[in-house]
Amino acid sequence: MEGCFEKIPNCNLAQICADEIKKANNIVLLSGAGMSTNAGIPDFRGPNGIYRRQLGVNPERIFDIDYFLEDPSFFYKFHREFLQTLKNIKPTYAHKFFAALEKNGKLKGIITQNIDSLHQMAGSKNVMEIHGGIWKSFCIDCNKTWDYEESMKLVFSQEVPRCDRCGGIIKPDIVFFGEMVKHLEESQKLVKECDLLFVVGSSLVVTPAALLPRLARGKIIIVNKGETNKSYLPSNIPTLHVEQDIDEFFKAVNYHIGLDFE
Ligand code: OAD
Numbered sequence: 264m265e266g267c268f269e270k271i272p273n274c275n276l277a278q279i280c281a282d283e284i285k286k287a288n289n290i291v292l293l294s295g296a297g298m299s300t301n302a303g304i305p306d307f308r309g310p311n312g313i314y315r316r317q318l319g320v321n322p323e324r325i326f327d328i329d330y331f332l333e334d335p336s337f338f339y340k341f342h343r344e345f346l347q348t349l350k351n352i353k354p355t356y357a358h359k360f361f362a363a364l365e366k367n368g369k370l371k372g373i374i375t376q377n378i379d380s381l382h383q384m385a386g387s388k389n390v391m392e393i394h395g396g397i398w399k400s401f402c403i404d405c406n407k408t409w410d411y412e413e414s415m416k417l418v419f420s421q422e423v424p425r426c427d428r429c430g431g432i433i434k435p436d437i438v439f440f441g442e443m444v445k446h447l448e449e450s451q452k453l454v455k456e457c458d459l460l461f462v463v464g465s466s467l468v469v470t471p472a473a474l475l476p477r478l479a480r481g482k483i484i485i486v487n488k489g490e491t492n493k494s495y496l497p498s499n500i501p502t503l504h505v506e507q508d509i510d511e512f513f514k515a516v517n518y519h520i521g522l523d524f525e
């Protein structure tokens with residue numbers, strides 16, 4: 264891993280990655296929607312992504328805060344579909360691999376753009392959900408909150424869930440376009456301090472998440488098939504881009520490391 268985006272034969276990539284993991288003491292993962300496609304959850308910008316659907320309007324409106332305030336039913340239609348997809352999902356091999364890396368002390372934290380909680384289900388402890396999560400909902404007018412079970416009941420019993428105290432619209436604790444991300448400072452600190460940053464399953468289009476790798480001072484390994492935006496990446500940090508299926512790649516990596524977690 265001496266230069267940036269070196270062309271290394273595929274068969275050697277897993278070995279190189281395993282060697283980097285062995286050398287590293289402070290690994291951090293930045294994950295995106297591609298991390299969960301093998302669990303059956305569609306991503307946004309991949310070939311079968313949510314934003315590829317022909318909706319007649321810009322699909323990014325699903326998570327646009329202004330549009331949500333104007334017409335929350337548009338978001339809720341997709342949210343109900345998403346929540347159905349989440350039923351019975353299980354963490355993928357890669358989720359479990361990173362949980363095992365934390366358990367053995369190498370990995371210090373995960374910064375995820377995902378709201379599916381699969382990292383936590385896999386056993387990961389230090390997880391920064393920078394785009395929020397589905398664990399909680401709140402009233403946008405009076406701030407009353409509902410836990411996961413209560414939120415589920417409300418979402419599936421009303422077209423647009425409303426607050427029983429003030430009639431305000433209820434919104435899940437997911438970060439929409441136009442809202443501040445969560446845990447940004449802690450995430451920046453994790454990236455600054457790590458000696459090996461993995462970026463897995465993200466197109467690196469959405470900021471500020473896509474800007475985090477700029478803070479890295481060690482090495483970066485990107486595992487992402489398909490279009491990956493490299494314009495925000497630092498030019499002075501050794502960066503390897505692996506364009507393979509995430510689960511297949513980490514299975515090959517673990518062949519060289521031998522973490523026991525299945
Ligand atoms: P994207 O959908 O933009 O990117 C996912 C990437 O993963 C794509 O480049 C896919 O080709 C790749 N991919 C999918 N499955 C893969 C696999 N099995 N192996 C290898 N690569 C695979 O998802 P994010 O970058 O996470 O924000 O998107 C960022 C944000 O955009 C999301 O958090 C969401 C969205 O709008 C909000 O909702 C606020």
Ligand code: ZN
Pocket residue numbers: 402403404405406407426427428429430431
């Ligand atoms: Zn209220």
